[in-house]
Amino acid sequence: MIEKLLEDLNEQQREAVTYFDSPLLILAGAGSGKTRVITYKIAYMIEKFGYEPERILAVTFTNKAAREMKERVEQLLKGKAGVFVATFHSFCVRLLKSHSIRVGYKPNFLIIDSDDKKNLLKNIMKEMNLDTDLYNPVAIGSMISNVKNGLFSAEAMEFRGYDRFNDIMETYNNKLREMNAFDFDDLLFYAKKLLTEHDDIRKRYSSFFQYVLIDEYQDTNEIQYEITKALTIDKGNVCVVGDEDQCIYTWRGANINNILNFEKDFPGAKVIKLEKNYRCSGVILSAANAVIAHNKIRKGKKLFTDNEDGEPIRLFVGVNDQEEAYFVGKTVKRLIDTEIRPSDIAIFYRTNAQSRSIEDALRRLGINYQIVGGLKFYERKEIKDIIAYLRVILFDEDRLSIFRIFNTPKRGLGAAAEEKLKKLLDEGRGNLEALKVLLDTAPTRQKEGIKELIHIIEEGREKVNILKPYELVRFITIAARYEDYLRKEYREDWESRLENIRELGNTLEEFAERTGFKGEDLFLEFLNTITLSSDQDEMEEAEKVTLMTVHASKGLEFPVVFITGLEEGLFPHVRSLDSAEQIEEERRLFYVAITRAKKLLILTRAESRRFFGTYRESEPSRFLEEIPPNLIKKVMRKDRPSTTQTDKVSYVKKDKKPKIVFHKKFGKGVVRRVEGIGDNAKVTAFFANHGEKTIIMKFLKVLA
DNA sequence: GGGGCAAAATTTTTT
DNA sequence: ATTTTGCCCC
Numbered sequence: 001m002i003e004k005l006l007e008d009l010n011e012q013q014r015e016a017v018t019y020f021d022s023p024l025l026i027l028a029g030a031g032s033g034k035t036r037v038i039t040y041k042i043a044y045m046i047e048k049f050g051y052e053p054e055r056i057l058a059v060t061f062t063n064k065a066a067r068e069m070k071e072r073v074e075q076l077l078k079g080k081a082g083v084f085v086a087t088f089h090s091f092c093v094r095l096l097k098s099h100s101i102r103v104g105y106k107p108n109f110l111i112i113d114s115d116d117k118k119n120l121l122k123n124i125m126k127e128m129n130l131d132t133d134l135y136n137p138v139a140i141g142s143m144i145s146n147v148k149n150g151l152f153s154a155e156a157m158e159f160r161g162y163d164r165f166n167d168i169m170e171t172y173n174n175k176l177r178e179m180n181a182f183d184f185d186d187l188l189f190y191a192k193k194l195l196t197e198h199d200d201i202r203k204r205y206s207s208f209f210q211y212v213l214i215d216e217y218q219d220t221n222e223i224q225y226e227i228t229k230a231l232t233i234d235k236g237n238v239c240v241v242g243d244e245d246q247c248i249y250t251w252r253g254a255n256i257n258n259i260l261n262f263e264k265d266f267p268g269a270k271v272i273k274l275e276k277n278y279r280c281s282g283v284i285l286s287a288a289n290a291v292i293a294h295n296k297i298r299k300g301k302k303l304f305t306d307n308e309d310g311e312p313i314r315l316f317v318g319v320n321d322q323e324e325a326y327f328v329g330k331t332v333k334r335l336i337d338t339e340i341r342p343s344d345i346a347i348f349y350r351t352n353a354q355s356r357s358i359e360d361a362l363r364r365l366g367i368n369y370q371i372v373g374g375l376k377f378y379e380r381k382e383i384k385d386i387i388a389y390l391r392v393i394l395f396d397e398d399r400l401s402i403f404r405i406f407n408t409p410k411r412g413l414g415a416a417a418e419e420k421l422k423k424l425l426d427e428g429r430g431n432l433e434a435l436k437v438l439l440d441t442a443p444t445r446q447k448e449g450i451k452e453l454i455h456i457i458e459e460g461r462e463k464v465n466i467l468k469p470y471e472l473v474r475f476i477t478i479a480a481r482y483e484d485y486l487r488k489e490y491r492e493d494w495e496s497r498l499e500n501i502r503e504l505g506n507t508l509e510e511f512a513e514r515t516g517f518k519g520e521d522l523f524l525e526f527l528n529t530i531t532l533s534s535d536q537d538e539m540e541e542a543e544k545v546t547l548m549t550v551h552a553s554k555g556l557e558f559p560v561v562f563i564t565g566l567e568e569g570l571f572p573h574v575r576s577l578d579s580a581e582q583i584e585e586e587r588r589l590f591y592v593a594i595t596r597a598k599k600l601l602i603l604t605r606a607e608s609r610r611f612f613g614t615y616r617e618s619e620p621s622r623f624l625e626e627i628p629p630n631l632i633k634k635v636m637r638k639d640r641p642s643t644t645q646t647d648k649v650s651y652v653k654k655d656k657k658p659k660i661v662f663h664k665k666f667g668k669g670v671v672r673r674v675e676g677i678g679d680n681a682k683v684t685a686f687f688a689n690h691g692e693k694t695i696i697m698k699f700l701k702v703l704a
Numbered sequence: 705g706g707g708g709c710a711a712a713a714t715t716t717t718t719t
Numbered sequence: 720a721t722t723t724t725g726c727c728c729c
Contacts, residue, residue, distance in 0.1 A: 114718080350715095352716080353716090416705085532719070576717095610720080613714095706728105710724100710725085712722100713724085
């Protein structure tokens with residue numbers, strides 16, 4: 001049966017699937033059927049050689065990709081396969097679950113996100129009385145990350161004038177250890193430590209896994225390389241798949257040399273190039289080839305395709321970013337009005353800040369869209385608050401979360417009380433005990449607030465293994481009077497925030513059903529899973545246009561792609577102009593963007609763009625000149641944006657009859673204004689007995 | 705301790 | 720231009 005499947009493949013793909021004699025590097029050009037090759041290879045191993053699925057390790061870049069790969073293998077094998085598909089981070093978590101004791105951690109560890117990391121560093125540096133100009137928490141955080149990833153030593157930082165760097169990092173690591181918590185880098189760092197410094201562990205896993213596949217190998221860092229090597233160097237049972245032309249994460253430690261030097265690092269390695277592109281139109285592929293040919297740091301591939309040339313690439317130049325956004329919106333609308341589905345369209349930009357003007361334009365034109373990246377569901381304040389309560393209930397030593405909820409909602413506990421709590425915790429007490437001591441010494445007007453907190457923690461701990469997960473969320477919401485707090489602090493959108501908390505409860509229930517975890521374990525697993533969720537993992541499959549940064553678009557494809565902001569200083573970004581290497585990375589980024597497009601590619605730029613409130617002239621991106629002019633058709637300005645474009649509110653059209661809506665509490669109302677679209681639109685309506693109210697659309701019924 | 709105001713920061717890309 | 724932070728006063 002598997003032999004029959006091989007007939008679907010071209011010669012190079014087939015060779016890539018069936019080759020097992022030595023370590024294998026598959027240089028997979030964009031759209032060359034890489035996922036197909038990996039899934040067929042896994043199916044082939046199982047069918048032909050009888051490999052045990054759970055002893056095949058496949059590492060992907062996102063959880064979404066992992067899920068899809070698993071599904072596709074199971075489709076091929078017509079049944080459950082149980083292949084071990086993970087991201088590097090989730091693989092490391094699995095490893096640490098079993099062996100964390102060896103690196104001085106308990107197995108029920110917590111993973112902290114970058115927000116926690118920032119707060120922790122902020123506290124540490126405040127305590128050390130450091131100049132916040134030089135010692136910026138986020139900057140120091142990324143330096144710590146670089147040190148943990150082996151990019152440079154702590155001494156190098158001290159040499160650069162950060163003479164307290166080592167102290168900060170040590171304190172930071174100690175605090176994490178006291179909290180039994182890992183940051184993102186620690187997961188890789190300690191997993192690598194397990195595999196390289198504990199030979200029994202390395203032997204156990206390298207003999208357990210019959211084969212290891214690593215996808216997106218061009219974006220692996222030093223530590224990930226070491227992990228790969230530790231797992232496979234004995235038997236050479238490894239296949240890495242990647243494309244050096246798509247390496248776009250060197251700034252966070254990805255080492256392009258991992259892929260460039262694979263043959264040196266894995267003796268006897270074989271290299272197979274996949275150069276036939278099945279995704280892009282001829283025109284789009286020619287443009288991509290022409291652009292990437294300007295790079296020097298590469299192994300060199302030349303993609304070709306049997307696809308038709310297709311439509312020319314369009315280029316639009318707007319006077320400013322708003323006109324650019326308006327053009328994008330209008331064009332999207334026209335495409336949707338004809339034959340294209342919204343979910344077939346993606347709009348890319350270099351920096352998150354650019355999304356704003358595009359969003360405004362789409363909203364004004366009534367186009368449904370989703371943003372991949374940006375503020376994630378679990379990063380919303382109300383969600384982080386409730387999660388902090390959960391964490392305090394679960395982890396007595398979680399110092400970050402106790403401070404987050406200490407006076408949220410307000411319960412009369414200010415800076416002085418916080419300072420006292422801090423002292424008590426510094427003396428080595430757990431959260432609960434510290435609060436109890438605090439209660440004894442607190443002035444009368446603070447006692448109630450502290451009692452409330454103690455009650456939530458004690459009661460929560462009793463209930464955590466008894467209540468259903470969403471009931472615990474409800475208990476917290478009620479016990480902390482969180483709904484009152486939302487009503488008071490967020491008059492505009494408290495309802496949708498409360499709805500988000502309910503959604504958190506639902507997600508917990510689903511997670512419980514799907515994974516079978518219960519009680520404390522459930523919450524712990526859930527928290528760690530959401531911390532490791534990527535932007536793409538949160539992507540919806542709804543009928544919406546998708547907006548995202550070029551980085552976030554990695555691995556995806558769309559029939560229609562817009563690449564916006566093609567200007568010097570923006571794309572390539574101004575912070576990447578100092579070196580040839582950085583320019584090459586920007587070019588790879590542009591190459592990634594181009595090759596996401598299947599049928600139609602639309603490029604845009606603006607002659608002037610707003611930065612920090614003031615307009616600045618901008619030159620066309622050098623990358624535009626690298627595309628052969630005969631592939632491009634310039635689009636002329638036609639309809640200008642309306643002169644009232646500063647006005648973000650779209651008023652109800654006058655020629656239409658007034659809409660009447662119904663609300664559970666306020667009754668019938670007449671719509672005055674609508675801001676936004678869909679379920680999340682803010683509707684301002686006049687209610688006979690309650691006056692004008694602004695309500696989220698999903699809480700309203702539209703009456704005929 | 706919290707509300708109100710002025711000053712300062714914001715924009716690279718993220719697991 | 721908008722959002723976040725920091726400071727002052729009640």
